Amino acid sequence: MNYLSKLPQHLQDIVISLPFRVGLYISESDQTGGDESAEVERKALENIVTFYVEDTVKGEFAHEVMLNTLNNKPKWAEWADHIDKVPDECLQLTYALKDIIDPKEVLAYKQNLIEVAIAIAQAYCEFDQNASKLNKLEIYVSLFLHRLVAMFSGEQKSSHDYSLNISPSERKAIKLLSDNLDVQVQF
Template sequence: MTGISIFSEEQIVLLASLPYRIGVWISDSDDEDGEADDRREMKALAVCIKMAAKEYDGPGIVDDILRETLARERSWSGWAEGAFDVLPDCKNAVALLQGKAGIQEARNYRAAMMEIAATVAQAYGEFSSFDEIPEDEGVLGRIVGKVVGGFSSLSKDDANHPMNVSAAEDSAISQLSAALKVSE
């Protein structure tokens, strides 16, 4: 067996729900800029999950997990309800991946989740300029360009603390990083 078929349905739901739940949790960590900011962050999250699936395409199961996240889009609103309690599930997901799929898969999953978190946290500052660009250029194209440009662009030292995020989002990213720690 390969891919996500090595996991039970309950385990697949855990792994597939976390990319979305993490994004919602990061977005909710700083609610000072209001609904417009939240909408930008949710747009960024949806596009980010799609781009992460492409970024991690190839051998391994992270892309399979992210495609499963996308396939279950009808579950996203329900998953958002459980976003407040995401950290214990992150620890469980990393342990599950490490035990069933190996340390490298756990590391890849962690990296994808951290990229999603950083992209959502940066959505306000990075994506707010889209309002000033003429609509005929296509919002999705502009978002994709920003997201793709942001993937893997952080140095190792800055990877867990991206620029242009609020103190609350930075704190949430630090907590997430600790929860997604892969045991050596």
């Protein structure tokens, strides 16, 4: 089914560009890894988009969008402009798609956006070894508390490597996107 044809052109443009823009937004939310991490994250973004084109299990709408995102790779440089607007675009599409596309398909697409964000954050370990002991302690206490909550609530625990690979600024950016997309995310 051609879901994108149901959308007005301006909304199609946002929906198709967001997988790339979300990844770039997360990549640029933390500059501690410098140019090296940005390069790794850009390559990871291309690989992630390619993976989701091949992963049709997520939903037909998400698959169609990811295919169009990849096919529009020549526009990626243009899509990198005004990256600070990504959270607002996520909020806008949450409301705009609700009466046009099947809610299950929209949810799968929004979950894909969050998965792209998390995968990009994990693409390069930016845990700053020069961070203050207090900052490191805060991170480790947070991990310990999360583990306790997970243990008592029956949640699946994430590994320390997974958690440490996402910097505090990336976590904040992912949280903002997940709130605007109305998709729950746990670290």
